[in-house]
Amino acid sequence: MEPVLQVLALEPTSQVLGQEPIVPLAILLLVILVVPILFERLRLPGLVGLVGSGIVLGPSGWNLFHTDLSIINLLSDIGLIYLMFLVGLEQDFRQLHQNQKRSWGFAGFTFVIPLLMGILLGRVFGFAINTSILIGSLFTSYTLLAYPILSRLGVINNPVVSATIGATIFTDISAVLILDVCLFSLQADVLSLSYILTLLGRLIIYTTIILLGFDWAGQEFFRRSGDDEGNKLLFVLLSVFIAIISAKLIGIEKIVGAFLAGLAVNTVVGESPTKDKLVFVGSVLFIPVFFVKLGLLIDLPGWSSSITTLKLMLLVVIGVIVSKFLAALLAKICYRYNWQEMLTMWSISLPQVSMTLAGTFLGYRAGLLSMEVLHSVVALMLITSTLGPLLTNGLAVAVTPTPLVEALTVNLPEQKSAEKHSNFTIVVPIYNPQTQQYLMEMAALLAHPEKSKIIALSIATAAARMDAPQLEASLQQSERLLAKANDQSRNLGIETLSLLRIDNAFASGITRAAREQKASLIVMGWDQRTGLRSRLFGNVIDTVLWASHCSVAVTRLVESPQKIQRILVPLENLTSPVLPAVQFAQMLADTNQAQVTVLNVCDRRISSSKIAARRSQLAVLVSQLALANPPEIQIIAHENVAQAILQAARLYDLVVLPFVRNYTIPGGLVMSDLTTQIARQLTCSIVILRDAQNTQISATPKSVANTTSTV
Incomplete structure (x- = not known):
């Protein structure tokens, strides 16, 4: 026994850690937690830091991770699927509808010109025609990294900005379809017209089934599941994987299925809390691991030492920048934009991230794209994702914002009147005794004497049986809170109605009671505690803000x-x-x-x-x-x-x-x-x-x- 213990004691710690699969996951979590925060403070996209982390941790750096590490491969594959699903889910068809003609026009320019530029570049470097077409398709789409900047400057609804945002729908869909055709061509010895028509037929049938079938199924499931956010989340995730499996069965690339699944549930999910949770699930782990995986694939010594790679990288970056500039210039000529608007459109369409990286990763893994192309596209992503938002921040300042009166009068409240005040009802949900006093005071200040009504609402959570001890305890607690609220309101010199409601959840109880009482305002409080469960399955405030029919004042007093x-x-x-x-x-x-x-x-x-x-x-x-x-x-x-x-x-x-x-x-x-x-x-x-x-x-x-x- 003693010799065995000596051997174990002498075994290197690094070797023991290297055999433990949880160690790479722990390092990944640390990277995902720290690196994006550091880069954002430097005003650089967090994804740039994640790719750089992959380079540092991979074979080109400290060699802590290998490209064939099973846990990273699994998580990155899920991240790729999730990334494409979110690209479909994020398509804002309202933006396309608002400025339809100009959106389609710019979409055509920013798709055709970069596509031709990429094909030309591929042929110059001696790549096959399908590889050249795939390179061209990588140039066509763009990621709206500058959206937060545009929102801050108040120019989202400017016709130029709106057209540029709406055009992403066309470019993303077209890029996905070309990618699938190029990857599908690897299965054919000869890419004939009949072969292409067969593929297009499969795509049309598959797309129709996914878009119509998933939309109908989602509407029905969401209607029947009520307020159960966990089941809604699982249904959407299941839909994604069903779309992927069915795509593989008929020979279509899996990211096409993920993208179409996102489009299919787009209207079903809407702006509900379920969408918040879907984005959270992907952004916390899976998608960041995909960016780290890209960094692992980079051969930094080969990248810097190969003249061919450097030439290709330089021409790829210049080709995208120039082609996007020409597309914006044609839009300027056709729609008579000024130079400031044209340059803003160009800067918004520069960043190449989501679709570009997904297509490059799949093309490289399928053997259609070389390591040189992979290096060039990663460099393109790093440069354009940094340059694009910086240019937008400088150029969009001079773009004319949406006229103030036109943008805001739609939300202008009706003029005050005695009749309006007489129907002004304030619902105050009470749960936390520590915040109850200030909430009642706030409601009293907002109420108009003898013309408003204040309702103190307490929710007792329902159990399977109405005689359950847990429900009885909840009812007693609610009654105590309401009695305290009545005492507080009397001290404030106001009359308060008490409402005790039994419901299966606090949020649904609040919104339903407010609707039944024809409330004009809900006044509720919060603290700053948060956790994984609330991020995944939502909290009371998330749901009330989304579901309530009336105004909601969330207070921290x-x-x-x-x-x-x-x-x-x-x-x-x-x-x-x-x-x-x-x-x-x-x-x-x-x-x-x-x-x-x-x-x-x-x-x-x-x-x-x-x-x-x-x-x-x-x-x-x-x-x-x-x-x-x-x-x-x-x-x-x-x-x-x-x-x-x-x-x-x-x-x-x-x-x-x-x-x-x-x-x-x-x-x-x-x-x-x-x-x-x-x-x-x-x-x-x-x-x-x-x-x-x-x-x-x-x-x-x-x-x-x-x-x-x-x-």
Whole structure:
């Protein structure tokens, strides 16, 4: 026994760790956690850091990971499938519909010109025709890495920007189809016309079945499953894998199935919490591992020493940049854009990430693309994903935003009237005794004496049997909370109705009760705790924000609302739904004799004349609310919107933030949205207001409630 122990003691620690499969996973998790955060602070895309991590950890660096490591191969394959699924899921058909003619026009230009450029480049370097076509297809699509920048600058609805965003639908679908044809051609000795027609026939039939069948099945399942977010999530994931398996059975590439599955459930999932969870599942683990895997494949010494690779890489980068420029130039000529708009369109269409990397990875693995092409495309991704957003940040500043009045009057609340106030009902869900007092005070300040109704709502979670001890305990707890709420309301000098509801979930109970009571506003609270379960299956606030029929005020109150004297309403850009937030703030201010300030942060590079125009436009718009005490309007020029708001908020007791969902790049590898950044760092009281009429919700949400967990 003793000799065995000596042998074990002498065995190198590195060898023991090398035999343990959990070690690579632990290192991967550390990389995925740390590297994107570091690169985003350097204002570089997190995916660049992940690819670089793969190079450092792989054979070209420390050689900790090998390219044939089973756990990485499995996770990266799932990441590739998930990436293509999210590309389909993120397609915003509304953008295409809003500016249909120009979107299709630019899509044609930015597809045909890069395709021809790639084919020409492939033939110059002696590649076969199908390889050259595949290289051309890699150039056609683009990833909207600059979307958060465009949203911050308030130019999303500008005709040029809208056309560029809408064109991605056509380029992505076309690139997927060409990729499948090129990979399918490897199975044929001779690529005849009849062979191509057979493949196209299979694709048409398969696409029709997936799009129509999955859409119908999804609608039916979501209708029958009610509020069970876990089952909805599993249904969508199952749909993806069924689409992949059926694609492989008929000889179609699996990423085509994943992409079509994303398109099929696009309308079913919509902007629901299920979509948040789908994006979260992929962006936390699978998609980042795919980027790390790409880095492992890079042969850095061979990359830098091969003259052919360097020439190909240089021409690939120049070819994409020039072809995208020519496409934007043709759009300028056809639709009479100015140079600033044309250059903005060009910069938005530069980044080559999602479709480009997926196609390159599959082409390389199938033997259709060489290592030199793989190196060139990875270099293309690193350069364009960095250069594109930087150019957009500089160029889109001068693009004319959507007219302020046109963008915001759609959310303008109706003028106040006695009849409206008489029907003004506030529902206050109570669950946490520590926040209950301040919530009741907030409702009392918002209510109009003798014209409004306050309902204290408590939810007792249902059990399988109505005589279950757990339900009885929940009912008793709810009754105690409601009794306490009545005592608090009497101390405040207001009348409150108590409502006890039995429901299977807190969120559904709140939204259903609010609808039944014809509520005008839900006032609820949160803390900053969050966890894996809430991110995966959602929390109360996520669901209430999405499902409620009326306005929702999510509050974090650090002191009594009765002490609030200065209220700040930050406005990131001129297309944010600010008017309901201003009206909400003014309702509080009228009761407390407080002062409201509307703050707009604009880019430091904007001229003084444009700043003056912004101030004038905002003053005119706010005047439409016909407030007795108009708010103060401030315009600040600053390079960091969040930092400017945080600095200004130090002088205020309450910050009212309009709730807007933000677009998320497939993979989630972008910085948090503005509201989330501010909510996490503010030390004063906060109200996040989702107006009932607010329809400004974009493709992949990263909701404010991701920073919250409990009511």
